[in-house]
Amino acid sequence: MNQRRSFLKSSVVIASAMGVPALARAAVAQPNERILRLYNTHTGETLKSVFWAEGQFVPDALADINHLLRDHRNNKIAPMDPQLLVLLERISGKLGKDNLVHIISGYRSPESNRLLAERSNGVAKHSMHLEGKAIDVRMPGRALASVHKAALSARSGGVGYYPSSQFVHLDTGRLRNW
Secondary structure, three states, rough: OHHHHHHOOOOOOOOOOOOOEEOOOOOOOOOOOOEEEEEOOOOOOOOEEEEEOOOOOOHHHHHHHHHHOOEOOOOOOOOOOOOHHHEEEEEEEOOOOEEEEEEEEEOOHHHHHHHHHHOOOOOOOOOHHHHEHHHHEEEOOHHHHHHHHHHHHHOOOEEEEEEOOOEEEEEEEOOOOO
16 A cells, blocks of 8 residues: 555544644545445544455554544543444434534543443443443434334444433443443
8 A cells, every 4th residue: 555545545624622733644435345434522533444355354444443432531532443433334324414413422431431331330340331342323314213113224233222321321231232
C-alpha cells in the first residue's frame, strides 16, 4: 500500500469539546472498504475512518479508533475487537449511509468497570467492555428502537436494549439479547 493510500485509510478528524483545533484528513470510502463515523459523547472527539481496505484491516485506522474508544475516565487505551467494528459498520449501514455513531462506552478499564459495578447492578463484573469486545451506542436521527432492531437482525453477538439510558449495547460474544 503506497504512502498516500495509507494516509487516506487512516484518516481521522478529532475535535475537542474544549475548542482545540481539529486535525483533518480526508476519509473517502471506495467499493469493498469499510468506514465508520464516530463521536465520543464523553470527550467530544469525532473520527471518520476507513478501517478496512484492500482485503485487510488498516492498522493506523484501528489505532485511531482504539484511541477514540478508550476509557475516558483514565485515558487507558486497549485494542478493540476488529469484528466489533465490522458489526457496528454493518448495523450502521442497515440504517442508512454515512451515519454518525455516538459512543457511550467502548473500552472500559478494570478500575472503571469495578467503580461502575459498585454504583449500578446493571454493570457486569466481567463485562466484555474490559476485553474491547463491547460498545454502547446510539445514532442521532435514528430511533433507538430502529438501532436495536438492526442490531438484532445482524444476528451476531450480544444485543442489549437500554431505552431509559438511550443506548444499545453490542458485543462480539455469544448470540443473545436482553
